[in-house]
Amino acid sequence: xxxxxxxxxxxxxxxxxxxxxxxxxxxxxxxxxxxxxxxxxxxxxxxxxxxxxxxxxxxxxxxxxxxxxxxxxxxxxxxxxxxxxxxxxxxxxxxxxxxxxxxxxxxxxxxxxxxxxxxxxxxxxxxxxxxxxxxxxxxxxxxxxxxxxxxxxxxxxxxxxxxxxxxxxxxxxxxxxxxxxxxxxxxxxxxxxxxxxxxxxxxxxxxxxxxxxxxxxxxxxxxxxxxxxxxxxxxxxxxxxxxxxxxxxxxxxxxxxxxxxxxxxxxxxxxxxxxxxxxxxxxxxxxxxxxxxxxxxxxxxxxxxxxxx
Numbered sequence: 001x002x003x004x005x006x007x008x009x010x011x012x013x014x015x016x017x018x019x020x021x022x023x024x025x026x027x028x029x030x031x032x033x034x035x036x037x038x039x040x041x042x043x044x045x046x047x048x049x050x051x052x053x054x055x056x057x058x059x060x061x062x063x064x065x066x067x068x069x070x071x072x073x074x075x076x077x078x079x080x081x082x083x084x085x086x087x088x089x090x091x092x093x094x095x096x097x098x099x100x101x102x103x104x105x106x107x108x109x110x111x112x113x114x115x116x117x118x119x120x121x122x123x124x125x126x127x128x129x130x131x132x133x134x135x136x137x138x139x140x141x142x143x144x145x146x147x148x149x150x151x152x153x154x155x156x157x158x159x160x161x162x163x164x165x166x167x168x169x170x171x172x173x174x175x176x177x178x179x180x181x182x183x184x185x186x187x188x189x190x191x192x193x194x195x196x197x198x199x200x201x202x203x204x205x206x207x208x209x210x211x212x213x214x215x216x217x218x219x220x221x222x223x224x225x226x227x228x229x230x231x232x233x234x235x236x237x238x239x240x241x242x243x244x245x246x247x248x249x250x251x252x253x254x255x256x257x258x259x260x261x262x263x264x265x266x267x268x269x270x271x272x273x274x275x276x277x278x279x280x281x282x283x284x285x286x287x288x289x290x291x292x293x294x295x296x297x298x299x300x301x302x303x304x305x306x307x308x309x
Contacts, residue, residue: 033258035279040082043278046257047091054268055276056092058130058254062281065100069110072103076114080121087125096130096277099142112148119153133159135188143170150177157223161186162206163195171209175216180223182254183209207236214241217250227254231263248272
């Protein structure tokens with residue numbers, strides 16, 4: 001996938017850069033391509049603007065791998081507040097979170113308890129919670145966590161990453177619980193023995209798993225989301241769904257804030273469900289570098305922002 005992607009992924013984990021780079025004003029300026037602001041109020045304002053165009057959103061409060069269980073409790077309380085805000089302000093938004101942000105590294109039982117509280121609150125408000133997938137070292141734990149949580153809450157989904165070679169088997173292992181799935185390509189640096197490196201191989205696996213998901217829509221009516229900005233893949237999904245006679249409204253696409261806004265609106269006009277993922281918070285550095293690594297050409301956009309008035 002190229003040296004530039006590997007360099008960006010390396011930078012996403014570099015402790016010196018994590019400490020110093022976010023304070024640079026030009027970086028803060030550039031990151032606004034991918035997020036409307038650092039506060040929940042910024043995400044809510046952006047959502048209200050999207051709703052006028054028939055677009056919904058998904059909120060993510062940035063952060064991962066917290067060090068103290070008290071931090072996890074604070075994150076849990078924040079998401080409960082987010083759900084209250086979504087309900088009270090009548091905005092069309094779901095939430096998505098990382099398990100390491102609610103204490104998975106520190107206590108499985110605590111993190112499960114916190115997640116169940118969030119999912120229960122979401123259920124009370126007829127809302128939905130997504131579990132983001134992290135690096136491959138967390139894949140099995142996250143899948144097991146989802147299986148346990150799904151037994152208590154139906155309104156939860158999990159993200160699967162097409163660049164991992166095991167993803168097809170992971171999906172098949174979940175079918176007995178009628179999983180809600182968001183399929184993405186993946187944005188972590190992984191060893192070659194477990195992850196596809198060539199973009200063509202990742203794309204091929206994405207479509208292979210997508211076909212399984214589209215077939216499941218017909219059989220089980222599971223919530224299925226395709227998280228991608230790749231227009232070739234989107235067009236292939238449209239074609240496959242048409243062949244399977246899956247209706248437009250049964251398919252949902254997720255795209256990041258600031259990426260291909262014109263194409264986002266075209267999907268809505270064609271009758272597909274679309275949600276824009278809006279991230280906010282101060283812990284944006286690692287997430288931002290992974291976004292650049294997904295498409296290194298975005299670095300050019302960043303440089304243009306840096307030197308523009």
